[in-house]
Amino acid sequence: MVFPILPLYGRDFCSVVAAKPFLTLADQALIDSSVLSVDEIKKFVDEFGSRIKFISVLLKDSFAFDDEKIVDLLNNGISTLFIDQQDYADHLCQDVGIPVERLTVLRDSAYKNKFSIKTDFRLGDIIPAEQITVDSFSEAVISSVKTDREDKLYTTLVVDTNERCLGLVYSSAASVKVAIEKGAGVYYSRSRNEIWEKGLTSGNTQKLISIKLDCDGDALKFVVDPCGKTSDFCHLDTVSCFGEFNHGLVELEKLLKDRLNNAPEGSYTRRLFSDPELLTAKVKEEAEELTEAKTKSELAWEAADLFYFAMTKLVANGVSLADVEQNLQKKHLKVTRRKGDAKPKFMNEKKEAEATKTPEDQSNEQIFLNVLSSEDTAGVKKALSRPIQKTSEIMNLVNPIVENVKSKGDKALIEYTAKFDGVNLTSPVLNAPFPEEYFEGLTDEMKESLDLSIENVRKFHAAQMQTEVLGVETQPGVLCSRFPRPIEKVGLYIPGGTAILPSTALMLGVPAQVANCKEIIFASPPRKSDGKVSPEVVYVAAKVGASKIVLAGGAQAVAAMAYGTESVPKVDKILGPGNQFVTAAKMYVQNDTQALCSIDMPAGPSEVLVICDEQADVDFVASDLLSQAEHGVDSQVILLGVNISEEKIKQVQNAVHEQALKLPRVEIVRKCIAHSAIINCKDHKEAFEISNEYAPEHLILQIANAQDYVKLVDNAGSIFVGAYTPESCGDYSSGTNHTLPTYGYAKQYSGVNITTFQKFITSQIVTPEGLKNIGNAVMCVAKVEGLDGHRNAVKIRMNKLGLLPQGFE
Ligand SMILES: NC(=O)c1ccc[n+]([C@@H]2O[C@H](COP(=O)([O-])OP(=O)(O)OC[C@H]3O[C@@H](n4cnc5c(N)ncnc54)[C@H](O)[C@@H]3O)[C@@H](O)[C@H]2O)c1
Numbered sequence: 001m002v003f004p005i006l007p008l009y010g011r012d013f014c015s016v017v018a019a020k021p022f023l024t025l026a027d028q029a030l031i032d033s034s035v036l037s038v039d040e041i042k043k044f045v046d047e048f049g050s051r052i053k054f055i056s057v058l059l060k061d062s063f064a065f066d067d068e069k070i071v072d073l074l075n076n077g078i079s080t081l082f083i084d085q086q087d088y089a090d091h092l093c094q095d096v097g098i099p100v101e102r103l104t105v106l107r108d109s110a111y112k113n114k115f116s117i118k119t120d121f122r123l124g125d126i127i128p129a130e131q132i133t134v135d136s137f138s139e140a141v142i143s144s145v146k147t148d149r150e151d152k153l154y155t156t157l158v159v160d161t162n163e164r165c166l167g168l169v170y171s172s173a174a175s176v177k178v179a180i181e182k183g184a185g186v187y188y189s190r191s192r193n194e195i196w197e198k199g200l201t202s203g204n205t206q207k208l209i210s211i212k213l214d215c216d217g218d219a220l221k222f223v224v225d226p227c228g229k230t231s232d233f234c235h236l237d238t239v240s241c242f243g244e245f246n247h248g249l250v251e252l253e254k255l256l257k258d259r260l261n262n263a264p265e266g267s268y269t270r271r272l273f274s275d276p277e278l279l280t281a282k283v284k285e286e287a288e289e290l291t292e293a294k295t296k297s298e299l300a301w302e303a304a305d306l307f308y309f310a311m312t313k314l315v316a317n318g319v320s321l322a323d324v325e326q327n328l329q330k331k332h333l334k335v336t337r338r339k340g341d342a343k344p345k346f347m348n349e350k351k352e353a354e355a356t357k358t359p360e361d362q363s364n365e366q367i368f369l370n371v372l373s374s375e376d377t378a379g380v381k382k383a384l385s386r387p388i389q390k391t392s393e394i395m396n397l398v399n400p401i402v403e404n405v406k407s408k409g410d411k412a413l414i415e416y417t418a419k420f421d422g423v424n425l426t427s428p429v430l431n432a433p434f435p436e437e438y439f440e441g442l443t444d445e446m447k448e449s450l451d452l453s454i455e456n457v458r459k460f461h462a463a464q465m466q467t468e469v470l471g472v473e474t475q476p477g478v479l480c481s482r483f484p485r486p487i488e489k490v491g492l493y494i495p496g497g498t499a500i501l502p503s504t505a506l507m508l509g510v511p512a513q514v515a516n517c518k519e520i521i522f523a524s525p526p527r528k529s530d531g532k533v534s535p536e537v538v539y540v541a542a543k544v545g546a547s548k549i550v551l552a553g554g555a556q557a558v559a560a561m562a563y564g565t566e567s568v569p570k571v572d573k574i575l576g577p578g579n580q581f582v583t584a585a586k587m588y589v590q591n592d593t594q595a596l597c598s599i600d601m602p603a604g605p606s607e608v609l610v611i612c613d614e615q616a617d618v619d620f621v622a623s624d625l626l627s628q629a630e631h632g633v634d635s636q637v638i639l640l641g642v643n644i645s646e647e648k649i650k651q652v653q654n655a656v657h658e659q660a661l662k663l664p665r666v667e668i669v670r671k672c673i674a675h676s677a678i679i680n681c682k683d684h685k686e687a688f689e690i691s692n693e694y695a696p697e698h699l700i701l702q703i704a705n706a707q708d709y710v711k712l713v714d715n716a717g718s719i720f721v722g723a724y725t726p727e728s729c730g731d732y733s734s735g736t737n738h739t740l741p742t743y744g745y746a747k748q749y750s751g752v753n754i755t756t757f758q759k760f761i762t763s764q765i766v767t768p769e770g771l772k773n774i775g776n777a778v779m780c781v782a783k784v785e786g787l788d789g790h791r792n793a794v795k796i797r798m799n800k801l802g803l804l805p806q807g808f809e
């Protein structure tokens with residue numbers, strides 16, 4: 001409950017408060033905008049903002065101030081606006097952008113307030129300040145608080161101005177009135193059976209700052225400022241009845257205030273107080289160290305140092321923690337925010353530091369994963385959001401490319417290849433049999449490795465072929481069957497922007513060949529150096545019987561295969577991973593009925609999620625994270641620890657750093673790691689819940705008895721089980737397919753498999769016996785749908801078979 005009286009202040013507010021200081025005990029004020037200007041209202045805030053926390057403005061009509069002035073008030077310490085008309089409140093909320101909780105609107109004879117504590121101010125609760133007396137003020141408190149004690153005393157919690165509990169006492173109706181009258185900590189002593197003014201004999205008096213009522217009005221809270229000889233509240237000479245306060249910023253402030261006057265000559269604190277230059281230098285030094293801290297403990301350590309020196313500077317200059325908090329509160333109340341840019345000086349400092357870094361400095365800079373706990377749900381959500389460009393932005397880039405290739409064919413394809421890949425082609429297509437010169441540089445070892453990988457992928461995918469027709473007799477005489485047929489023409493996209501990927505060529509080409517697709521076309525961006533594609537890709541193309549290699553990448557290659565050009569045949573389905581341009585173009589053509597072309601799935605930037613426990617080998621964990629981090633700057637790698645120690649996290653970080661520095665693609669890794677994370681989870685269950693929600697392309701389990709946990713996986717492209725199953729095996733040679741759904745699409749898509757290259761046809765045979773069994777059902781449902789033609793096709797047959805009763809209509 002808020003205080004039951006809301007004083008309404010007019011023009012002479014200063015003299016009213018001077019005459020009735022008890023008014024500020026309500027800790028709330030309403031200012032009448034019909035008699036005060038914005039500047040006068042701001043003056044009220046300056047004057048009383050440190051004593052009254054909730055200051056509102058009453059706007060009886062919408063013409064009092066324009067929108068700009070309203071925002072100005074809310075930016076300068078006004079908590080809420082009391083408004084009479086709902087449509088004016090709607091305007092301020094919807095058009096001006098004022099948060100709804102900052103508007104207290106009149107409805108059913110009460111102002112409904114949602115700020116701080118939800119409450120209704122009835123019209124009778126709002127009283128002109130000059131009319132309020134100690135009696136009416138006290139009466140309002142007493143009549144709002146209840147007690148079920150026999151002695152009719154009210155439970156009263158006493159706290160200091162920092163809301164720290166000093167003790168529990170009791171008040172009577174009379175003691176409340178005296179407290180209000182004197183503005184002091186006055187209670188009722190049960191042992192002496194009389195009103196008790198705290199500190200009257202000991203000298204430890206208290207200034208009463210405000211009076212609050214709890215949510216259901218059965219307890220009072222006195223906020224007091226100890227102002228006597230000592231700040232002890234308890235009869236045992238301790239600051240509170242629960243002992244001393246001996247930690248926290250408030251205590252640090254107290255200590256520093258004491259040291260300001262009493263620090264011994266030669267002590268460090270004395271030096272700090274008497275040498276402002278040293279103090280300023282220390283504040284700067286600690287601020288910089290805080291910006292450089294990375295781990296939780298380093299951050300806490302550096303922040304504590306900075307607070308210490310910052311507080312010393314405040315105390316040296318007579319600024320209190322309360323002043324800082326009041327300032328914070330004022331900023332918190334602002335409805336328009338500053339842009340938040342740093343001063344150019346600091347930005348330039350950073351740039352200058354970057355510029356003066358030697359290549360050695362840069363390449364040795366710590367590669368560091370952001371670490372967070374699973375309890376930080378907002379942080380986890382942010383960490384798990386993939387670093388992807390907005391679909392609309394990427395679509396704006398891709399749409400014209402696709403449309404141009406669609407309308408201008410080879411000409412556009414050649415132009416885009418020159419623009420994006422820096423290669424000038426005369427023909428965008430290489431036809432099989434591929435010329436010998438395209439195989440140049442291929443070693444025997446490479447051929448053997450590709451052959452081994454091709455064979456394993458072939459074995460695993462051939463085993464997926466449905467060889468028998470699936471047939472089911474659903475009723476006697478009703479035989480339903482289903483069988484696959486290969487998709488006739490497939491276009492396989494082999495990425496080639498940042499790395500050549502012959503492995504992707506075989507992951508797509510082999511199952512296409514196993515599925516017996518009639519025409520297999522490859523598309524891959526040509527190399528800048530010689531305008532060719534790598535011999536390894538050509539080797540795989542030849543092995544899987546590809547008829548053509550389109551020498552183009554990105555959206556233009558996808559468009560060429562979807563619509564066809566003078567030299568590129570139109571295909572029925574486009575498969576394969578690629579960057580965001582490739583994925584966006586695939587999505588585009590799939591939705592264009594003119595293309596009549598399907599796609600496999602949105603397979604974008606590679607990603608991995610590793611789940612590890614305390615026993616996991618940190619070198620293995622780091623190597624798995626890095627193997628996907630090196631794919632591209634838009635890749636993401638996530639480590640979920642199952643309740644792992646800080647020490648383990650540190651070891652993983654070190655291993656990541658050390659291994660990464662040795663990788664040729666370290667700069668790509670660095671950028672990928674910047675949006676990757678380590679999340680420490682409570683237990684296995686939570687780790688798998690997070691993983692299922694993320695739906696990673698690759699899931700690696702480096703936990704004890706990993707195989708037992710596979711049953712907990714609901715969403716993932718492919719799983720790598722146990723310490724000796726690196727994801728690289730699946731990328732190249734084990735047999736599973738590496739073209740997998742990314743972006744979380746593992747929730748609804750499977751990775752490439754044999755059925756990706758097939759469609760399924762169903763077939764049925766219904767005999768006269770079968771017609772007898774299902775004919776009536778068909779006719780009945782067709783009738784309700786009003787489709788008599790359907791009904792008739794059955795009726796005519798059943799009639800000839802003599803299966804219909806006489807006179808059947
Ligand atoms: N999910 C999977 O199964 C899987 C498998 C292998 C690779 N991948 C991913 O495939 C991606 C390959 O990306 P890549 O960039 O190396 O090769 P890519 O072949 O997909 O893209 C290169 C092409 O992008 C086009 N392009 C580049 N910049 C452009 C721009 N500004 N505007 C328009 N087009 C532009 C160019 O035409 C270029 O040929 C990586 O992200 C990798 O992680 C995923």
Ligand SMILES: N[C@H](CO)Cc1c[nH]c[nH+]1
Pocket residue numbers: 501503504605606607697731738739740
């Ligand atoms: N990891 C990638 C799939 O996301 C595939 C790949 C190809 N080469 C190496 N890796």
Ligand SMILES: [Zn+2]
Pocket residue numbers: 606627628631731
């Ligand atoms: Zn990979």
